[in-house]
Amino acid sequence: MQLADTLQVLCIVSVALVVALFLADGGAARFATPADALTSIGVLAGLVGTDLLLIMMLLAARLPAIDRAFGHDSAMALHQSLGKPALYLILAHAVLLIVGYSLAGKISVFAEVWRMLTVLPDMVLAFVGLGLLVLVVVSSIVIVRHRLPYEVWHIVHLLSYVAVLASLPHQLTVGALLAAGSPQWFYWLALYVGVAGSILVFRFILPVVRSLRARLRVEGVDRVADGVVSIRLSGHNLRRLQAHSGQFFIWRFWTPGLWWQAHPFSLSAAPTGTSLRITVRSLGDASAALGGLRRGTRVSVEGPYGLFTDRARTSPRLVLVAAGIGVAPIRSLLETATFLPGQATVILRSHTVGDSYLAYELAELCRARGAEFRIIAGTRPPGVNSWLPADALAARVSLKTLVPHLRDADVYVCGPRRWTDEVVRDARAAGLPTRQIHCERFDW
Ligand SMILES: Cc1cc2nc3c(=O)[nH]c(=O)nc-3n(C[C@H](O)[C@H](O)[C@H](O)COP(=O)(O)OP(=O)(O)OC[C@H]3O[C@@H](n4cnc5c(N)ncnc54)[C@H](O)[C@@H]3O)c2cc1C
Incomplete structure (x- = not known):
């Protein structure tokens, strides 16, 4: 059982x-x-x-x-x-x-x-x-x-x-x-x-x-795009946290304006024994303030949490689909997931080719690991629920046409709630059973 x-x-x-x-x-x-x-x-x-x-x-x-x-x-x-x-x-x-x-x-x-x-x-x-x-x-x-x-x-x-x-x-x-x-x-x-x-x-x-033992501190904040930053953290014996790529922690940053609130953010790079990284899009007061964090700021965490990891895999092939800031856990998964060259596909959905976060890092990782990388850009079709842009929908593009061996793959999806639901619907329509579909939702 x-x-x-x-x-x-x-x-x-x-x-x-x-x-x-x-x-x-x-x-x-x-x-x-x-x-x-x-x-x-x-x-x-x-x-x-x-x-x-x-x-x-x-x-x-x-x-x-x-x-x-x-x-x-x-x-x-x-x-x-x-x-x-x-x-x-x-x-x-x-x-x-x-x-x-x-x-x-x-x-x-x-x-x-x-x-x-x-x-x-x-x-x-x-x-x-x-x-x-x-x-x-x-x-x-x-x-x-x-x-x-x-x-x-x-x-x-x-x-x-x-x-x-x-x-x-x-x-x-x-x-x-x-x-x-x-x-x-x-x-x-x-x-x-x-x-x-x-x-x-x-x-x-x-x-x-765990937080006292990990002694996490902000190492640096890198601008990714307008309103989006990657925060690098350093700590001690972080392997003891047993975190996996794709998981999230609930983070508390010990600055005068932020110490009283804690927010969930996914790892956007594979965790190591001494470092963690998250990528944050400014959506409200706290996420906006994170761009101004100083080096050395103390950080405490709850977690790691979540099943959005390679351990949930059931098949040899891998398809990673992301939109917006949903790219964060997808980026870390790609870094450490098990697959042979030619067995993984990464699909980024954006409005224009240039507005995907971390696209450059993903492209580099795909090249290094032998994964196929696709950016699907374009505006939403008016009045129709679809995860694809209007022209792709008109051309009858779907997950099945984008990924030839889809039935032998696990699909990981992270993005806005409704968009994620549409990707899942497409995967199901292609005959994928629930155990091969994995989603991370950024709202509870
Ligand atoms: C599992 C998970 C992983 C996430 N990973 C990322 C990530 O990698 N990068 C990223 O940019 N964002 C991520 N988010 C979203 C991020 O947590 C929110 O954008 C952030 O908490 C907003 O806080 P705020 O004070 O800036 O905005 P607010 O204006 O306070 O809130 C904006 C939205 O975030 C929700 N929210 C606020 N605080 C929390 C909280 N403590 N717990 C749950 N939801 C909250 C609110 O309900 C609201 O819908 C993730 C969320 C979840 C649940």
């Missing part, structure tokens, strides 16, 4: 286990009256919802096993897709318990909420947790998220940790399901401790230790 399958089975098992906790506590017998039925369904919704929240946190905890199984972007996509179901279950939990208790006590729902807040232990914290959770999920809805600066969204998102912690006390003190010392209590606390420990180790302790 693949690692990804095992992890998916473990997720399903964890949900099944919380249902088992409910049944073991005699939950199935508490459906005799409408009040009991509402309360029981509410408790179950709360247990499953909280379990989903903990799974979401694990998916975002950057565990090496999860990164290896899904890749960071797929893990984050799964994390996002669980957000709404988890919130709906937790909201259902709150509403069903309020209505269920009010029916049982024969009081209004408002009087029941007041009773909960004033009589039951730890309920104020639980309501605070619920409010924060609503805030986090609303801030992540696409339309809201795109209006917020990334950093504001990120800080709001971190409140989900506070929300989950704030809700824990009432789970342990209200009702008998998780009574102190019971097997359910041990299991539930072990879940919380496991998730909190993973976050602490993999998001905080390991990156700090």
Whole structure:
């Protein structure tokens, strides 16, 4: 069984286990009256919802096993897709318990909420947790998220940790399901401790230790094009980072304006024992400021992450397709990927022949390694979704016509999201199975 399958089975098992906790506590017998039925369904919704929240946190905890199984972007996509179901279950939990208790006590729902807040232990914290959770999920809805600066969204998102912690006390003190010392209590606390420990180790302790050991500093900043720079970094024993061409790190540059934010950038040159390189296009405040970095600036990293490496290869031939700044991981992959002369093709898509980043370096590498190098330039066809320019599309050009032995190749694609989707569609249309198509997305 693949690692990804095992992890998916473990997720399903964890949900099944919380249902088992409910049944073991005699939950199935508490459906005799409408009040009991509402309360029981509410408790179950709360247990499953909280379990989903903990799974979401694990998916975002950057565990090496999860990164290896899904890749960071797929893990984050799964994390996002669980957000709404988890919130709906937790909201259902709150509403069903309020209505269920009010029916049982024969009081209004408002009087029941007041009773909960004033009589039951730890309920104020639980309501605070619920409010924060609503805030986090609303801030992540696409339309809201795109209006917020990334950093504001990120800080709001971190409140989900506070929300989950704030809700824990009432789970342990209200009702008998998780009574102190019971097997359910041990299991539930072990879940919380496991998730909190993973976050602490993999998001905080390991990156700090690795960064201290690597002693990374900016060695130089080279202009590549208007608004695009390559940043060379030096460090110690960088092999211990076990980074591979095509992977990315999350970088923090220790200057007064930048130290408080960290951004993902892919390696644009093969990592060595003493050096790393990234190539950055200015898209916002932080990426623009990186062009002004001084030599000697300290740098810390989280990572390496990502499956966009030669280790994901399944076939002897290689096709690398890039647009825009997506050229960065493609450039490093080309440097170290395994292929014989004549077995690799590099395709750069740009508006004009001269506006591709790192084209000169790629051309040199292709020449040295015996790979075919193509630049496909031209404007987009109006009103049609295609990764190719209008004239190429009219001439029925496709990946299949560009790369004769495509079926024996792995295709690596990196570029803007929609453009990447079109390349993937073309590769699929040519009969390539999913395992031979690899994408790196620059947005989560
Ligand atoms: C896996 C991955 C690899 C990447 N590799 C490269 C690369 O090699 N070269 C390159 O130029 N760019 C790369 N990017 C994109 C780069 O991370 C963003 O352009 C950069 O973070 C923008 O930050 P900003 O403050 O300048 O702009 P902002 O205006 O803050 O943001 C511009 C865009 O970048 C996104 N963004 C901002 N900060 C982050 C963050 N910390 N994490 C995720 N997304 C963020 C925002 O949501 C927004 O869509 C990569 C992104 C990802 C996810």
